Amino acid sequence: MRYFMKKTIALVVTLLLAAFLTFLAFEVIPSDAAVANLSIDATDEEIEALREAMGLNRPLMVRYGSFLLGALTGDFGESTQYRIPVSELLSDRFGVTVSLALLSFVLIVGISVPFGIFAARVKSKAGEGFVAFLTQTMMAVPPFFLGMLITLLFGIVLRWFTPGAYVPAGEDFFGFLGFMIFPAIAVAVPKIGMSVRFLQGSLKEQMGADYVRTARSKGCTNRRVLWRHVLRNALVPVVTFLTMVMAEILAGSIVIEQVFNLSGVGRLLAVSISARDFPVVRAIVLYTTAVVVLLNYGADLICRFMDPRIKEL
Amino acid sequence: MTNEAKLSKDRALLTVKDLSVAFLRYGRGDKTVVKKVSFQLAEGEILGIAGESGSGKSMTALAVMGLLPENAKRTCEAMLFDGMSLCVPATKRTARKAKKQEEALRLGLSGKEMAMIFQEPLTSLNPVQTIGTQMEEPLLLHTSLTAEERKAAVLTALSNAELKNGEQLLSQYPHHLSGGMRQRVMIAMAMINKPRLLICDEPTTALDAVTEREIVSLIRKLAKEQNTAVIFISHDLYVLRDLCDRVMIMKDGKVVEEGETEQVFEHPERTYTKSLMKAAVKGPKETVSAVNGAVSDAEARDGETVLSVENLSVVYKQRAGLFKKPTEKHAVNEVSFAVQKGEIFGIVGESGCGKSTLLKAVSGLLTGYTGEVSLQVSAPCANKEEMWEQSPDGKKKEAGVQMVFQDPYTSLNPAKKVGWILEEPLRLNTTLTKEERLPLVQTILRETELPLDVIDRYVAELSGGQRQRVAITAALITNPELVLLDEPVSALDVTVQAQILELLLRLQKEHGLTYVFVSHDMAVVRKICDRVLVMKDGKVVECGATEDLFLRPQEEYTKKLLGE
Numbered sequence: 029m030r031y032f033m034k035k036t037i038a039l040v041v042t043l044l045l046a047a048f049l050t051f052l053a054f055e056v057i058p059s060d061a062a063v064a065n066l067s068i069d070a071t072d073e074e075i076e077a078l079r080e081a082m083g084l085n086r087p088l089m090v091r092y093g094s095f096l097l098g099a100l101t102g103d104f105g106e107s108t109q110y111r112i113p114v115s116e117l118l119s120d121r122f123g124v125t126v127s128l129a130l131l132s133f134v135l136i137v138g139i140s141v142p143f144g145i146f147a148a149r150v151k152s153k154a155g156e157g158f159v160a161f162l163t164q165t166m167m168a169v170p171p172f173f174l175g176m177l178i179t180l181l182f183g184i185v186l187r188w189f190t191p192g193a194y195v196p197a198g199e200d201f202f203g204f205l206g207f208m209i210f211p212a213i214a215v216a217v218p219k220i221g222m223s224v225r226f227l228q229g230s231l232k233e234q235m236g237a238d239y240v241r242t243a244r245s246k247g248c249t250n251r252r253v254l255w256r257h258v259l260r261n262a263l264v265p266v267v268t269f270l271t272m273v274m275a276e277i278l279a280g281s282i283v284i285e286q287v288f289n290l291s292g293v294g295r296l297l298a299v300s301i302s303a304r305d306f307p308v309v310r311a312i313v314l315y316t317t318a319v320v321v322l323l324n325y326g327a328d329l330i331c332r333f334m335d336p337r338i339k340e341l
Numbered sequence: 342m343t344n345e346a347k348l349s350k351d352r353a354l355l356t357v358k359d360l361s362v363a364f365l366r367y368g369r370g371d372k373t374v375v376k377k378v379s380f381q382l383a384e385g386e387i388l389g390i391a392g393e394s395g396s397g398k399s400m401t402a403l404a405v406m407g408l409l410p411e412n413a414k415r416t417c418e419a420m421l422f423d424g425m426s427l428c429v430p431a432t433k434r435t436a437r438k439a440k441k442q443e444e445a446l447r448l449g450l451s452g453k454e455m456a457m458i459f460q461e462p463l464t465s466l467n468p469v470q471t472i473g474t475q476m477e478e479p480l481l482l483h484t485s486l487t488a489e490e491r492k493a494a495v496l497t498a499l500s501n502a503e504l505k506n507g508e509q510l511l512s513q514y515p516h517h518l519s520g521g522m523r524q525r526v527m528i529a530m531a532m533i534n535k536p537r538l539l540i541c542d543e544p545t546t547a548l549d550a551v552t553e554r555e556i557v558s559l560i561r562k563l564a565k566e567q568n569t570a571v572i573f574i575s576h577d578l579y580v581l582r583d584l585c586d587r588v589m590i591m592k593d594g595k596v597v598e599e600g601e602t603e604q605v606f607e608h609p610e611r612t613y614t615k616s617l618m619k620a621a622v623k624g625p626k627e628t629v630s631a632v633n634g635a636v637s638d639a640e641a642r643d644g645e646t647v648l649s650v651e652n653l654s655v656v657y658k659q660r661a662g663l664f665k666k667p668t669e670k671h672a673v674n675e676v677s678f679a680v681q682k683g684e685i686f687g688i689v690g691e692s693g694c695g696k697s698t699l700l701k702a703v704s705g706l707l708t709g710y711t712g713e714v715s716l717q718v719s720a721p722c723a724n725k726e727e728m729w730e731q732s733p734d735g736k737k738k739e740a741g742v743q744m745v746f747q748d749p750y751t752s753l754n755p756a757k758k759v760g761w762i763l764e765e766p767l768r769l770n771t772t773l774t775k776e777e778r779l780p781l782v783q784t785i786l787r788e789t790e791l792p793l794d795v796i797d798r799y800v801a802e803l804s805g806g807q808r809q810r811v812a813i814t815a816a817l818i819t820n821p822e823l824v825l826l827d828e829p830v831s832a833l834d835v836t837v838q839a840q841i842l843e844l845l846l847r848l849q850k851e852h853g854l855t856y857v858f859v860s861h862d863m864a865v866v867r868k869i870c871d872r873v874l875v876m877k878d879g880k881v882v883e884c885g886a887t888e889d890l891f892l893r894p895q896e897e898y899t900k901k902l903l904g905e
Binding site for chain 2: 245248
């Protein structure tokens with residue numbers, strides 16, 4: 029419980045700090061927004077008036093406070109490119125990215141955990157070689173190429189989905205799943221390769237541990253040794269690893285979104301950066317850092333639950 | 342056939358006949374580590390197996406339990422446990438079926454009729470399961486007791502193993518317990534189903550002297566109470582002599598000698614047994630010194646102080662909670678002592694008494710202590726003056742103190758060749774070129790009796806004794822005056838231990854070195870130290886000349902440590 033409290037306090041502090049750095053990067057370090065908004069021959073009075081109106085003449089911490097309040101209530105200002113509130117712009121995109129991330133995460137966990145356990149039990153040289161070859165290939169294929177292959181095979185040859193025709197989940201949930209599963213596979217495949225390798229290594233290491241010998245001396249079958257003793261030990265580092273994977277795919281996959289013509293966060297970020305649409309970039313940066321910090325917080329709590337040796341900070 | 346008839350007549354609990362264990366190695370042929378070992382064990386009998394590391398004693402035990410690593414293969418003419426054959430003879434065709442049969446029998450017997458305790462109490466328990474969960478597993482697997490009955494049985498087993506607060510232990514995890522307590526838990530767990538055979542594989546090697554004695558007497562007590570036969574493997578001959586009815590001496594996978602304990606100890610027949618006993622001599626320094634010809638001449642020196650430590654304290658702060666005041670733990674508490682030039686100064690105590698922390702503070706590896714540590718080690722040794730002339734002044738003091746660590750397996754960089762490791766101190770402390778460094782390395786290797794070709798080998802290719810020689814060589818190459826030795830022989834078996842101690846004594850005499858020697862092994866300390874400091878809970882208990890202290894200990898704690 030104390031661990032939970034400490035981690036939660038640390039979480040809040042980290043989030044505030046991350047928000048402050050974002051605030052500094054977008055509000056303070058760039059040149060005066062009032063000057064940038066007016067034409068070059070604006071008088072000092074005009075600039076001063078606009079600064080007053082934009083709230084730029086308030087003390088730094090007060091500005092940070094109102095920035096934070098805005099972020100918490102979902103008010104990120106207005107997109108300079110689309111002239112609509114950033115929150116409105118983002119809400120649709122989030123749906124796409126989050127559902128893509130969740131779907132691929134289910135695929136990653138659902139496939140790599142059983143496959144990793146299987147891979148760890150493979151004993152023959154040939155079998156080990158095959159697993160290594162397979163996972164290596166999965167990791168090595170570039171995502172855009174994989175996306176194109178999937179589009180070609182399932183979209184054009186087999187006609188299992190219509191390339192580029194995204195179906196919103198609200199309209200037709202199964203149609204949505206039928207479409208989204210393909211980009212999700214494209215996102216998941218390299219990560220599955222990595223997770224299998226990681227889990228296999230972790231399991232193999234644990235199977236050689238002394239406590240396994242003890243368990244066998246008590247009369248445990250191999251199956252019981254694996255499920256009751258080894259798995260929980262082996263999964264601790266894997267949880268941290270999967271968290272990193274989840275954070276990465278939640279931040280949006282620019283390439284996959286582009287290939288499958290999905291309007292997700294990744295694509296929006298790419299477009300907004302090139303259009304210098306700072307309010308949008310700022311909101312996405314905040315979102316991404318929050319995702320990473322929150323997921324790490326979750327991973328810490330899960331690991332602590334799984335491994336009692338993890339010390340109090 | 343006559344043999345088998347004889348075996349069955351003896352009503353032995355365990356009969357092993359011509360057991361061999363081989364490791365399968367790809368492309369290099371098999372390596373046989375146990376060669377045609379035969380022995381018998383009666384109900385309630387305690388058999389000791391002694392031998393150096395690599396003599397095959399652990400593999401013999403693991404083969405009986407069916408716990409050999411996967412790349413090891415066992416073959417035997419007969420292995421009978423209470424009339425049941427643990428090792429089913431098989432041809433190539435029936436191998437699969439035989440293996441299945443063996444496995445089924447093993448699953449039924451392990452944890453019920455036969456149990457095992459291992460050497461490493463720190464890692465032998467599952468770190469993520471509570472003691473209670475692990476303790477009840479043998480009951481869960483082999484009995485049909487209800488949850489309450491299991492809990493009661495676990496509590497009884499814990500109290501039989503002299504563990505207090507059993508109720509509290511149930512919900513604790515292994516990392517909450519000390520090494521000695523974990524080994525007690527292992528014993529309690531092994532004995533919970535009242536097995537008829539208990540195999541102990543060096544159960545006390547990782548423990549300090551006091552805990553070792555307690556664990557040995559616990560095993561003896563439990564074995565007697567439940568009429569359990571015990572196979573006790575150890576490289577410590579004194580423990581075996583104390584505990585066992587019969588002993589078996591192994592070397593290179595073969596049985597060298599076997600017989601009643603007193604018989605073997607009083608009248609060893611084989612020269613190997615004799616040398617093993619001699620290596621484990623538990624005598625005062627003078628007798629051994631006379632044998633080795635390494636007489637300490639600390640008295641003959643002018644009493645120049647090399648190291649003096651005054652009121653040294655090391656405090657670790659522990660925070661109990663975020664808003665609570667940190668509590669202080671004194672790892673070392675107001676310790677003062679002085680070491681004279683040319684002396685071997687021993688520091689002894691149980692694990693956790695702060696002796697290693699003290700050594701770290703002296704060596705400068707640990708900062709943040711309070712008190713004075715002053716080193717007078719600046720004068721270079723005469724025989725390699727040229728080396729020192731080239732060294733920048735500021736480095737002299739650091740190079741004048743070197744340290745050798747306990748575990749030669751992990752304290753040397755596995756990714757580097759031995760030559761690189763040995764040259765490193767020279768690279769850091771001198772301006773010698775590569776060409777100049779090599780002859781120095783070769784010279785010192787000859788002194789530490791290592792073959793010159795180790796230069797091009799990796800640490801992994803060396804034995805434990807050779808590794809510790811490398812560590813000592815690396816410490817001595819800069820000609821330090823003061824060498825700090827942190828349990829340098831604890832991880833080695835007796836014969837290698839004796840060789841390393843002999844080497845240390847010889848080097849000390851030849852170069853006029855000063856040693857600070859930390860150990861928990863009283864026999865080793867008595868063998869080589871001139872003066873001894875006894876520590877407990879970070880404080881000095883007693884300090885004096887070795888023989889005085891061993892013959893007339895003043896403090897209760899010292900007496901306990903000496904086993905009186």
